[in-house]
Amino acid sequence: MPGRVILDTDTGVDDALAILLAMRSPELGIDAITGVCGNTPLDHCMRNILITLDVLDAGQKPVVARGEARPLVRELSFAGDIHGDDGLGEVTRLVDSEGTRVYPDPVQLESPIHAVDLILESADRHPDELTLVAVGPLTNVARAIMKDPERMRGLREIIIMGGAFETGGNVSPVAEFNIHADPHAAQIVCDSGIPLVFVPLDVTRQAFLDAGTIGRYAGEGSARATFVRDCTARYVAFHRRNRGVNGCFLHDPLAVAVAIREDLVTKVPARVDVETAGDLTSGMTVSDLRSARWGEPNARVCTALDVQAFIRLFEERVLA
Helix, strand or coil, X not given: CCEEEEEEECCCHHHHHHHHHXXXXXXXXXXXXXXXXXXXXXXXXXXXXXXXXXXXXCCCCCEEEECCCCCCCCCCCCCHXXXXXXXXXXXXXXXXXXXXXXXXXXXXXXXXXXXXXXXXXXXXXXCCCEEEEECCCCHHHHHHXXXXXXXXXXXXXXXXXXXXXXXXXXXXXXXXXXXXXXXXXXHHHHCCCCCEEEECHHHHCCCEEEHHHHXXXXXXXXHHHHHHHXXXXXXXXXXXXXXXXXXXXXXXXXXXXXXXXXXXXXXXXXXXXXXXXXXXXXXXXXXXXXXXXXXXXXXXXXXXXXXXXXXXXXXXXXXX
């Protein structure tokens, strides 16, 4: 039986790729996809979820629910320079030779239930069965914990794409974007008592997809691969310009892959906390992965990745 999953996302480019991987993986039963502000404003995030689902042309689609539009405390901060003004690599502006949008506005409607309530109801309905895969800021998750911590402790685990432990950050020398966007929410999650798995930059920077591979699959005519090529074009250009690589990192798809196959990564137990007050270190994930000296572990942190196995999985499920 597929494992029950809710995917919580701030749908930028790699989030869309995570949705594709999740929906194409029979090991996962995607009960719902919930949206949160982060890479892009919430309205764009919700539209991007639905556009991505339309690319799949799946007969049965998960519930899609709108969540929080701003962080708990800090000011909004988007990543339009990386993901485009629409959050999806500007694919919403693509038109064909007749001037028709290649990726039109979606037909599927959002659920009337708020994402926080949906998460809580699902956790209550499926105790110890539901995995929450969070690939955006943790605002929705923290709001659910604040509203009903006991029901949230019924989750099987939360897999978090976030943090930087033994590597540098991507929005500051020490902070990764998802944690930095709402550090107060992240600390609430760390204190929740729910089993946590962190999939940080330490491993997601190993999860590299070459632009040539994308182009090869897109050239074979797959609608999914064509969408990947279209939405990653700007994302790849950013990586080429700023990271010196011809391709892109699959940050969020790796978190989904960990839900599919835990054996892809090596994990160590650790006590993880988040800096919420530092002027220079806000959003830093603070931990010592070498020992349990600094407190009882509250999470498992991914430290190594079977790169070839992961890329093969992504290619077979998403691009082929």
